[in-house]
Amino acid sequence: MKLNIVEIMNATKHRYPFLLVDKVLEVESSQYCKAVKNVTMNEMHFMGHFPECPIMPGVLLIETAAQTVAIASSFDEQEQEKDNEIPALLKVDEVKFYSPVIPGDVLIIEVENIRKHKFISLYKFKITCEGKMVCSGQLTFGRVSKDKIYN
Numbered sequence: 001m002k003l004n005i006v007e008i009m010n011a012t013k014h015r016y017p018f019l020l021v022d023k024v025l026e027v028e029s030s031q032y033c034k035a036v037k038n039v040t041m042n043e044m045h046f047m048g049h050f051p052e053c054p055i056m057p058g059v060l061l062i063e064t065a066a067q068t069v070a071i072a073s074s075f076d077e078q079e080q081e082k083d084n085e086i087p088a089l090l091k092v093d094e095v096k097f098y099s100p101v102i103p104g105d106v107l108i109i110e111v112e113n114i115r116k117h118k119f120i121s122l123y124k125f126k127i128t129c130e131g132k133m134v135c136s137g138q139l140t141f142g143r144v145s146k147d148k149i150y151n
Helices: 005-011 058-073 146-150
Strands: 023-028 032-038 085-097 106-117 120-129 132-145
Touching: 005 023, 005 058, 023 058, 032 058, 058 085, 058 106, 058 120, 058 132, 085 146, 106 132, 132 146
Parallel strands: none
Antiparallel strands: 023 032, 032 106, 085 132, 106 120, 120 132
């Protein structure tokens, strides 16, 4: 299944300026998702990172992968958001950065569920640009009660 930007916004609560996924090329429930991020010079982080040599911060590459997981998870009935819970990134492991990402790059983000136990899921991810690996790693997700956050 493919998703356009309107369908992506229906699948996640992220919004501009923090919605980092532009298009979904393929999604198979919470098992696999392949998405696109178009990197453009008008993104706010490039004003300070770094003006003379703009490079997308690594933490935003990880966030792009995390948002791709969130989109995939929204299609799993067991992962459907409950009124009192939100999906949460619990752990980041084995992240490697292979080359810088600059304005004009088109990123392909692939996430795959490699283990699930109750409401905790482990995903591996890779991000490529023009067939070349730019980032990879693992993300652990779970559900967190809003009561634990706001009380």
